[in-house]
Amino acid sequence: MGKSFSQPAALSTTHTHYCPGCTHGIVHRLVAEAIDDLGIREKTVGIAPVGCAVLAYNYFNCDFQEAAHGRAPAMATGIKRVRPDLMVFTYQGDGDLASIGMGEIIHAANRGEKFTTIFINNAIYGMTGGQMAPTTMPGQRATTAPMGRDTAETGMPIRMANLLGELVTPGYITRQAVLKPQQVNKAKKAIRQAFQYQLENRCFSFVEVVSTCPTNWGMTPVDALKWAEDTLLPYYELGDYKVPE
Amino acid sequence: MGKSFSQPAALSTTHTHYCPGCTHGIVHRLVAEAIDDLGIREKTVGIAPVGCAVLAYNYFNCDFQEAAHGRAPAMATGIKRVRPDLMVFTYQGDGDLASIGMGEIIHAANRGEKFTTIFINNAIYGMTGGQMAPTTMPGQRATTAPMGRDTAETGMPIRMANLLGELVTPGYITRQAVLKPQQVNKAKKAIRQAFQYQLENRCFSFVEVVSTCPTNWGMTPVDALKWAEDTLLPYYELGDYKVPE
């Protein structure tokens, strides 16, 4: 039952700065594989967020722009509108997309901008040192919620895929995870599908990926996967929230 | 069957600058009546938006702050957090709340801030001269959509009450209208209820009011009511989208 496995061409060989066991790396690979599969590397422009993935432009083998915190969807809109022939994707964390970037992602999705967003939901701010994110779970500790998130003070975690699914404009909105091999394979299909819709100029496409941040969760990478499985997945249900007719 | 009717005390006697037949005036009165009913005028702080209602502070008899375009919910958060004993409400148009202010309203609602938002949905930018709003209907003409809103370019109208209803944090989210007397009476109850929930420190409360803009719709006030009834209500369904347990 052997199968070969090698580094995708759309991924550079640079070693990433991500912490050991951080799933950012897995998702990077899945995106690169989708780009390879569709043979679109030379017409793809990626947009790096401000977050741990800010250096994503070092890890992909295609044109890249680096956005300001939260504004990647607006930049993608700018690029895609003036160059509809390019393939554009944003890669954003949950502080970036769900906190400061809420307005930009909702409006881009609602206008039906023809780009793809990969949304890494790790329930925390990684790069800046573990502050609370809109996606942080009730009771989960963060450096700005030392006693754990108090929902009476800061409300319940925001489920972006559900929220975007509520918009009337057609789009592809799905939530995936990379906590175990089967999920990784499904996530890969979803990401490929998202780019496929863009290639067909069909609609806005959005793949939320439930991920881990072992460092700021203060867990081993393996424990982080388990915690995410047990704590995040029941609240962040996997599946498609919208598919274009 | 006679009943008496007089000017609410929370409303100043100043003549408004609103165009003839503009329903902003009706909603102003309903808010003032709710404030009177609950006897909270002296501890109420209103927040005026940037829009036709920017001068609202001249029309109410209570403390007022004037926000920047779209930021009223952030200001309300600031006031309510440092002075929970005050009653705080924002009064916002659809450009203000649904376009530039999308991030602020969603996060305030999601944190469950204990203030009340009155949202005037008139499907257009009034003050600046009839530009397209996120709530503008498909095909509806606007000065920045001279051929009518093209949903292929700008997507479908955003239904704020539906969107906020999707958030998990408890709240009171309802959509009302003031296009005929019965609706006005229901809207009045809803607005009173919204303030009641705040008074009980229960939750965030949000009343969307489907309104008219005869001037920028290019219709007589009476025709505007009919157009809204026929065109807006089928898409913007009236009713409660969330009520706190």
Place this chain on the structure above:
Amino acid sequence: MQTEIKFAGFGGQGILLSAKLLAYAAMKQGSFVAWIPSYGPEMRGGTAYCTVVISDRLIGSPIIKNPTHLVAMNRPSLEKFEQDVKPGGIIFINSSLIPVQSQRTDVTQLVVPVNDIAIEAGSVRAANIVALSAFAAKSKLVDLALLKECVKEEFAAKPKIIPLNMDAFDRG
């Protein structure tokens, strides 16, 4: 040599348009022109006004306190601006809406019931054109034939109402 004409009246009386047409004709005659609207608060209801500057050299300050002439389409505007007009200027008075005349003796008063004339011509909405042509005829600021051309051009989009306005123009 520079001439300034202030047009004033209710919003909706077509003041901005008549002013624009005058400026346009003057431009075609090779003069320097500027059309300065009043925008902002005072627009909302009440009196709207607008100034046209016609000059034989580069126009400096577009801010005109004392115009050479005034075209007053309603009473408030006459009362508001009559004192500003430079001596020797023309004050045009739409007598259909302005029962009075100006107290000033150092100016020429041109009194025309433009609404009534326009109604005869077919629609009160042409009142601004009547006023324009009447004022232009008197002030001789621009060649009438040329001005008429400009009016025609302006309404090229809505051909139906051209005759109306042409008629209105001639009556002016």
Place this chain on the structure above:
Amino acid sequence: MQTEIKFAGFGGQGILLSAKLLAYAAMKQGSFVAWIPSYGPEMRGGTAYCTVVISDRLIGSPIIKNPTHLVAMNRPSLEKFEQDVKPGGIIFINSSLIPVQSQRTDVTQLVVPVNDIAIEAGSVRAANIVALSAFAAKSKLVDLALLKECVKEEFAAKPKIIPLNMDAFDRG
């Protein structure tokens, strides 16, 4: 008179803490002190370092290229910084992780297998305390008893590990 001590090692070796404790003790002795961490890019993995400045007057530039002493907890940091140390200074070498010594002859080398000692004391995590006390003893920058007090204070929150650290301190 001003002394600068650079602490360097892997992130996670407790360098910032030992440096802080030294600065804290010096402060209690009435000296002017500053604790300057390295933050930013170089932090992510690799070598972390931090400088303590102890002076008898207001401290000027907190930017120290050439420290008086160096406490090197791992090999990369020794190699990276040994040349910077001022002549006559002390270079502290954690021989548990650094098999080599410095080539320099114009400095005093203090070689201590702090990890091993810490392990004897009960946990490798106390290595930084061992290093601190050993260095302090040698450099005489601060009174040892006082320093020990500071260590106790620091761990007041986690009483269990106080004895461990006290023990580590004495072994240092």
Place this chain on the structure above:
Amino acid sequence: MAFQHIIDDERCKGCGLCVNFCPKNVLEITDKVNAKGHFPVHQARPEDCIKCSICCIMCPDVAITIVETQDA
């Protein structure tokens, strides 16, 4: 007890909403301009008025009020 139906000419902007909703067809727009340049509404058929306050409810400018009067 009796009620009086009062229209404030200066507040009224002549939008006609009240005219449109009056169940008794009591109201009509006048042709005399007020200070703000609007044509206010007036009670054309006051005797038909049942003081139901619907006009008040729809008036955006609180131009219509109904007050209780002592004398029947």
Place this chain on the structure above:
Amino acid sequence: MAFQHIIDDERCKGCGLCVNFCPKNVLEITDKVNAKGHFPVHQARPEDCIKCSICCIMCPDVAITIVETQDA
């Protein structure tokens, strides 16, 4: 045809995800540090490896590859 299972010591950050998911318990973390200060993984029981590529799939750093080899 045959496959070869290759681990890049320098890319590996020793996170152990592969170890955790390997169905055949082939992998173990070594105790020798690499240049970046990580303890890379190695094939402790290479003979058990069925080249299912699950480790590759879970590796965040593309440190494991499986290449097809000519010789069986």
Place this chain on the structure above:
Amino acid sequence: MAKVLMKGNEAIGEAAIRAGCKNYFAYPITPQSEVAEYLSKRLPEEGGVFLQGESEVAVGYMIFGAAGAGERVMTTSSSPGISLMSEALSYITAAQCPAVFVNIMRGGPGLGGILPSQGDYFQAVKGGGHGDYHLLVMAPDGVQEAVEMTMQAFTLAEKYRNPVMILGDGLIGQMMEPVEFPDDLKTEPTNKDDWATNGMAHRKSKKRNLVKSLFLDPAALNNNNLVLKAKYEQMKKEEVQYELYNADTDYQVLITSYGTMSRVCRTAIDLLKEQGIEVAMLRPKTLFPFPEKQVFDAAGKDSCKAVISIEMSMGQMVEDVERCVKGRRPVEFYGECGGEIPSPEKIIEIIKGLL
């Protein structure tokens, strides 16, 4: 091409199209919404891109994205809207992307008013955003100049790979004047293959392009700042534009003024001349780079007793004037900034007060 009578706002929109810019993103705000309204009709005719963004913050980044992809792009706004673009302006400049920003100033601070003002000089010239950067800032004094500067702006933005700002005011936006669109101001877009993210497939070199502003290495960041600084030094050498008015006389006072305000000063100078009083004006047409040497020289003329900066503000450009005059002459200031533009009579009174 024949003269046409146009509103400043519409003329600016048309000028962009004539300059070869087919991409426009903006958010409505008085007194410049007519630019968007005009382009929402015109651009589709031209096969161009018109999009009303959800906010000025978003628009700033739509511009960044489009510019980074190598296309000519413009936005227009007014004072508060420009404040919301501060971060984007800093980013776009740091990433060295060409783009054109138009600010039709209104009264401030805060919501202020919607009438003409010049209260955003500091913001435009010193940089409203964070970090060491400058915009190339041009200030038209009428509709024709607004057209010409808008057209030049695209060429300059690409020459320097730096955003250019047109700093107008509500009067210039709302007023109608005759305009011509000089064909010779239309230039071919520069080749952006060596830096823009226009798609590797499009380029000979298959190396990828990055548009970014993050430089974690201090040396690299400092170097990026030196690169920017070098561009600003070059602008100071090559791009300074200004106009001297009545300066060949033995003027007693030198006025510095720009934009709408300078037109009023021009009239005041003419009227003073009739009264036998000679006053000159130096009108910066580029606010950055500022005509530093020219102000120094003009102030130094023997007949000149004083310099006065006249602005529709509480005193902003006057600081640059003071800096350049280097104490040679006393530097005075007069300004109003409610929206009421000071009249020639007022200016004359002020000037006479200096004699």
Place this chain on the structure above:
Amino acid sequence: MAKVLMKGNEAIGEAAIRAGCKNYFAYPITPQSEVAEYLSKRLPEEGGVFLQGESEVAVGYMIFGAAGAGERVMTTSSSPGISLMSEALSYITAAQCPAVFVNIMRGGPGLGGILPSQGDYFQAVKGGGHGDYHLLVMAPDGVQEAVEMTMQAFTLAEKYRNPVMILGDGLIGQMMEPVEFPDDLKTEPTNKDDWATNGMAHRKSKKRNLVKSLFLDPAALNNNNLVLKAKYEQMKKEEVQYELYNADTDYQVLITSYGTMSRVCRTAIDLLKEQGIEVAMLRPKTLFPFPEKQVFDAAGKDSCKAVISIEMSMGQMVEDVERCVKGRRPVEFYGECGGEIPSPEKIIEIIKGLL
């Protein structure tokens, strides 16, 4: 109270509490996130309000709302975050609300870097937002001064009903130094009954209060600007703070420098003195109001050959220095702004180059 050893960021947080400020809204950003982290623990203990806003834009208006309601409130951020508050700063100043903003500067422009910088001088001092307004800007040179200035900031903000900005840099935020919290810097909040929206019921006078910045009438808007201007003139008279170092000597060069950079200059001056070279420094502690007259005077000393402004920027404060020196002496500049702070040795080399 005994000295404690604290990080600048934490000390600033504690200082706010000691000054009687119990309300803090902020959004995380390196290198100042420790302020938020510290206060997220401390404020609940004090019964105060800690809230992480969704963005700096929102935080700016949370501050506006809280300040408008009459409560003491503070936020902290770093360069890009401050750019996003530009509009709010303009609004808050226009509406005359007191509030304290702390900018722990990092390298820019754009995303730049996270190391110390002084690239936001223009933004802080000239006003990053639109319209005619100023912040009162204080620049500490260490942790103790950061504490004292933060404490004074609340008093000054209320005295002038104007926002005060503490302009620090990453080093001051990250460094630990011994600090004391002077009790005498804690003041009672001023009575805000005559303007704040603190609820009519709370006030004797039952007239309602409005917090706003819209003035549609030009005269009213101009007047609001004159009110603000009058406050800035008063600040120039009453609030200028600065330090002269080694100025009682016959110095050959005058350095102007502030914040972290000034500490390096101080060491350079000491070392030069040992070499028999006298150099003085004027360190503005308030950047606005700027010590204008003091710079003019210090530059004029006979022994002084040149003035040099040394900054962690590409040259910003130097423009104010030039303006104030009025041509009395040549004004030079040296700066780096990648995050690497220039060493005393480098400064010495630069200074010697001037002799």
